[in-house]
Amino acid sequence: MSDTNETGLRTAILDAARHLITREGHRDVSMRMIARAVGCSVSSIYLYFPNKDSLIHTLIYEGFERWYEETLVISRLPVTPLERVEALSRRYIEFGLEHPEWYEVMYLFRPERVARYPKELYRRTRRSLDLATRLVAECDPERFRSEDDARVVLGLIWSLLNGVVSTILAGRLDSRIDREEYIEAAIAHTVEMVGRRVAAA
Amino acid sequence: MSDTNETGLRTAILDAARHLITREGHRDVSMRMIARAVGCSVSSIYLYFPNKDSLIHTLIYEGFERWYEETLVISRLPVTPLERVEALSRRYIEFGLEHPEWYEVMYLFRPERVARYPKELYRRTRRSLDLATRLVAECDPERFRSEDDARVVLGLIWSLLNGVVSTILAGRLDSRIDREEYIEAAIAHTVEMVGRRVAAA
Amino acid sequence: MSDTNETGLRTAILDAARHLITREGHRDVSMRMIARAVGCSVSSIYLYFPNKDSLIHTLIYEGFERWYEETLVISRLPVTPLERVEALSRRYIEFGLEHPEWYEVMYLFRPERVARYPKELYRRTRRSLDLATRLVAECDPERFRSEDDARVVLGLIWSLLNGVVSTILAGRLDSRIDREEYIEAAIAHTVEMVGRRVAAA
Amino acid sequence: MSDTNETGLRTAILDAARHLITREGHRDVSMRMIARAVGCSVSSIYLYFPNKDSLIHTLIYEGFERWYEETLVISRLPVTPLERVEALSRRYIEFGLEHPEWYEVMYLFRPERVARYPKELYRRTRRSLDLATRLVAECDPERFRSEDDARVVLGLIWSLLNGVVSTILAGRLDSRIDREEYIEAAIAHTVEMVGRRVAAA
DNA sequence: TATGAATGAGCATTCATTCAT
């Protein structure tokens, strides 16, 4: 309650919700728990969010927004396109591990289950993805003449990176594996995927 | 209720629970719902499982068991080691997409959140992983002289495949990407990871 | 809780709800209050009624049922038709005053506001009304050749009697008026309405 | 908010409350809803009314006031006493049907449930009633030598008219009954009650 | 082996009201 006043209740609620969700999963986090964590009454939450859904949507929205900004910074780095992709991969893993709350919250986004206000959310998701796709395409304009080709590769990269981050966050990484080595190997692979043609299926 | 008796109530409960969880998420599935789906009373479930947690643990356990059997079959295929790895990758994606119930249920497994009976669960997880690691190691005994090297690569493969499956299951695959192409590219990549040395970081 | 067991919880719930509604109005009666009055837990109520609406519908339904039985008895009295109408009027007022719970609960029935399961309720309402209409018609077959004529008169009678009962129950009867005299005058009037042609409009 | 200022916030609040209550019932109308309808803040309502109860009391009070004025006008009509009673009956039904808000709001008045400020309310109720009683008495000074006799008859008239109005407003009028015919028959009856001695009980 | 009855704790949400500004 003390340091809450400084940043505003709305922000405090979002922070508490994000942390609790990361720890417990979003279905297990109740408005009561959030209120208790913030130190305000339950009904005060409803002063800032019309309902639980919208609170969670806000969280997801902010997660994507936040990652988009990271993507934007990287897209402007004065390095080679391939190095930009490498930076993007590295940053994605870092982002996920440094801010598991943001990462997990973005992962909550499930088109099928997130019912009520998803239109704007969709747009945000796409924005980051499209920018990243462009970064991939720039690496090899000849190979990625069609945007679709770049998209498939980006899709794989994204899957790999998500697999890596979620494996680590979930504590499922085999304890006999060295974490740094694992991460670096993943990044190296994403660079490979972009820089070299796959032997094809 | 009629054909339930043949296979046993316990099995019927597990089946119903698995399907419901896939459709609704495990937090949204209640004992009531399971009982209704099975056609028995709620309290009958407690004859076979001391509580909801243990029911879910059983589900996870069975998921890993099932996948272990698949892994076992592949490990005995009379083909080259590399082809076995390819088969493993393909089968993993197929398994996840064909049986989202099993897949999702395995994914429920979070050491931190699954509190009560995790010891045996851990062992099951490892068993599949170790077998798969061996399959990878056999592809290039020289490169994978140390088991750890194989483990890192398998970790990446597993991450990539999980990323692929979960992306598709969650409906998050960019609609502009062709699904089959995406899957085949992923499999091709896993083969690449094993068969060719990465350019290093 | 002691005398509850004898009659069954369901009945106890209905009784408590009926009394509370009479005292407080149906919007002011909560499931919690009913539970407290009965001496059971809130969730136990949901064992017998899927929701509050259906509990109230049951109450209304029973009220109409109960009154229908009264009507039926009167319709079989071995007296003149006019005396039957008189008996009906007298019994209606008595019924309302003796069982304000039943009476008020029937009055809750508002086609517009009672949304969910009103079909059967409608039928019950009509049943009593149609029987009463027949009783009126029998008083003067010549005058009430068309059923519609009897219906208008019955409608007026019903309005008068409802006005009388609700005025008394609401405590709005002018304290300078003698209650018995008032009631008898009302009954006399209903007989008049049926037995003598109105001077017309 | 713009045209609100002209008439005053207090009036705007009362108007909004009256309309909402008619549409939703007084228990379902919240201060929030009223504020939203008016276009002011919730707490502004508390500037004019100490609490919700007193707001509703004011509404009831005004309803009776309004009807009293109608009664007053009729009491001065230059026609025969009996025609005045007829006019009163007709006007009462009209008033109820034209202004269901006023009518319903008056009907909210229940001495038992309206706890806090009922003294003045009582007085208002009586005022209309006494005036109407006098109108009845004037029709037949000989028969209504005692005021009490007139009061009983007026009580019946009032009950009948209330029954008629509330039946129609509640949508409970049998759909096979012609509304105009029903109303005219009711009015005719009130005239009868006053103009002709009932056969007695 | 199977169940129906019962419950306490919890859920998201809404309410009338207060108070500092």
Add this chain to the structure above:
DNA sequence: GATGAATGAATGCTCATTCAT
């Protein structure tokens, strides 16, 4: 005169679980 922020208490309802039979 007017408001925004805040809250405690209440609402209908669902849940996992227990227990006597």
